[in-house]
Amino acid sequence: MxxxxxxxxxxxxxxxxxxxxxxxxxxxxxxxxxxxxxxxxxxxxxxxxxxxxxxxxxxxxxxxxxxxxxxxxxxxxxIARTFQNIALFAQENVLDNVLVGRNHLLHAGIMSSSLFWTRWGCLGEEAEANGAAVKALAALGLEGVINRPVADLPYGVQKRVELARAMVAExxxxxxxxxxxxxxxxxxxxxxxxxxxxxxxxxxxxxxxxxxxxxxxxxxxxxxxxxxxxxxxxxxxxxxxxxxxxxxxxxxxxxx
Ligand SMILES: Nc1ncnc2c1ncn2[C@@H]1O[C@H](COP(=O)(O)OP(=O)(O)O)[C@@H](O)[C@H]1O
Ligand SMILES: [Mg+2]
Missing domain, CATH: 3.40.50.300 (P-loop containing nucleotide triphosphate hydrolases)
Incomplete structure (x- = not known):
């Protein structure tokens, strides 16, 4: 199979x-x-x-x-994907763009910002997501540009950010x-x-x-x-x- x-x-x-x-x-x-x-x-x-x-x-x-x-x-x-045309949030930084790819894994989802969630519950998932993002960024050699707005990066590097975003979902x-x-x-x-x-x-x-x-x-x-x-x-x-x-x-x- x-x-x-x-x-x-x-x-x-x-x-x-x-x-x-x-x-x-x-x-x-x-x-x-x-x-x-x-x-x-x-x-x-x-x-x-x-x-x-x-x-x-x-x-x-x-x-x-x-x-x-x-x-x-x-x-x-x-399954994760990238698109034929670049699909990043150009004004946002690399880390935030990559974290978007993790969203569906956040069980808290939109609720994570809700007061009903305990502080620890949210922080636990956030830390996990950040950890996965850092791993994905490292896998694509992007550690050095984590805080840079995507718009500032050369096209080839932007494409790597897209790949990292796909990878963050593991x-x-x-x-x-x-x-x-x-x-x-x-x-x-x-x-x-x-x-x-x-x-x-x-x-x-x-x-x-x-x-x-x-x-x-x-x-x-x-x-x-x-x-x-x-x-x-x-x-x-x-x-x-x-x-x-x-x-x-x-x-x-x-x-x-
Ligand atoms: N959303 C759509 N509506 C109508 N026709 C489409 C749509 N998407 C693709 N097509 C048509 O389907 C065929 C295959 O397109 P596409 O899959 O984009 O080809 P490729 O990616 O190999 O260049 C083409 O004839 C294209 O015009
Ligand atoms: Mg095509």
């Missing part, structure tokens, strides 16, 4: 078949990447996994069916939508290193959408290729690169 099992997933947006009968399994411990041309359905697939869209078919996390599951039941499953599966888009090559290589470290040292399975083929092929254990909402290939980076359908659809090569 894989950590994530996607079976027969289809989704239609008013006539556009964004996903057609997509099947794949992500194994625990791997970095699994999804590639494909713009509009192939990659983000839509991630949105189905994260629960934003409800597709036809089945998506199981550690054997638990997630399609149709209520949003509040999901956090406990151990996920088992991390969903990353084009984490390296808009980065310089050095920033990409640095982030790729962090992703590999999260995967190997922090025991996080990674499902990543990424455009940069060089990065995808060097960091992924396996790769799946989508084209017009359909899976056209899946395998090791080497297998996928040699696939003629992939070369035609994704790399624009003619099959002679």
């Amino acid at each position: 894989g950590i994530l099992e996607v079976t027969g997933v289809s989704l239609n947006f008013g006539g556009v078949q964004a996903l057609s009968n997509v099947n794949f399994t992500v194994k625990k411990g791997e970095i699994f990447s999804i590639i494909g041309p713009n509009g192939a359905g990659k983000t839509t697939l991630l949105n189905c996994i994260s629960g934003r869209y409800v597709p036809a078919g089945s998506i199981r996390m550690n054997g638990v069916e997630m399609v149709g599951m209520k949003a509040h039941a999901r956090p406990g499953l151990g 996920p088992k599966l991390l969903l990353l939508d084009e984490p390296m888009a808009g980065m310089t090559l050095n920033e990409k290589l640095e982030l790729a290193g962090h992703i590999q470290k999260l995967n190997s040292a922090h025991d996080v399975t990674v499902l990543m959408i990424e455009h940069d083929m060089g990065i995808v092929m060097s960091v992924s254990h396996r790769v799946m290729v989508l084209d017009f909402g359909e899976k056209i290939a899946e395998g090791t980076p080497g297998e996928v690169m040699e696939n003629t359908r992939v070369r035609k659809a994704y790399l624009g090569e003619e099959i002679s």
Whole structure:
């Protein structure tokens, strides 16, 4: 059994078949990447996994069916994500941005500010959240910028803050939508290193959408290729690169 099992997933947006009968399994411990041309359905697939869209078919996390599951039941499953476009509070500092990712784990939630809660109850959870944040920040090499407003940081560092925010929930599966888009090559290589470290040292399975083929092929254990909402290939980076359908659809090569 894989950590994530996607079976027969289809989704239609008013006539556009964004996903057609997509099947794949992500194994625990791997970095699994999804590639494909713009509009192939990659983000839509991630949105189905994260629960934003409800597709036809089945998506199981550690054997638990997630399609149709209520949003509040999901956090406990151990999935965290980052978004294609940066989604941080630019004026807030790094620590506060990262703590946002911990919110769903705070049992007190909004009630934590309520006078009904004992001082110790709140402080206990707050201390735990701060501890988790510090750990996530350290995992991404952000200790030095904890108190800086996000807006002051270079783009590549902001992306790492997003990753830290996802990590603070202590996920088992991390969903990353084009984490390296808009980065310089050095920033990409640095982030790729962090992703590999999260995967190997922090025991996080990674499902990543990424455009940069060089990065995808060097960091992924396996790769799946989508084209017009359909899976056209899946395998090791080497297998996928040699696939003629992939070369035609994704790399624009003619099959002679
Ligand atoms: N919310 C939406 N409403 C309608 N169509 C959408 C929506 N999201 C995506 N699509 C369409 O679904 C297809 C797949 O889009 P998307 O998943 O964003 O592709 P990718 O991330 O691979 O570039 C595209 O044709 C896109 O226009
Ligand atoms: Mg996308």
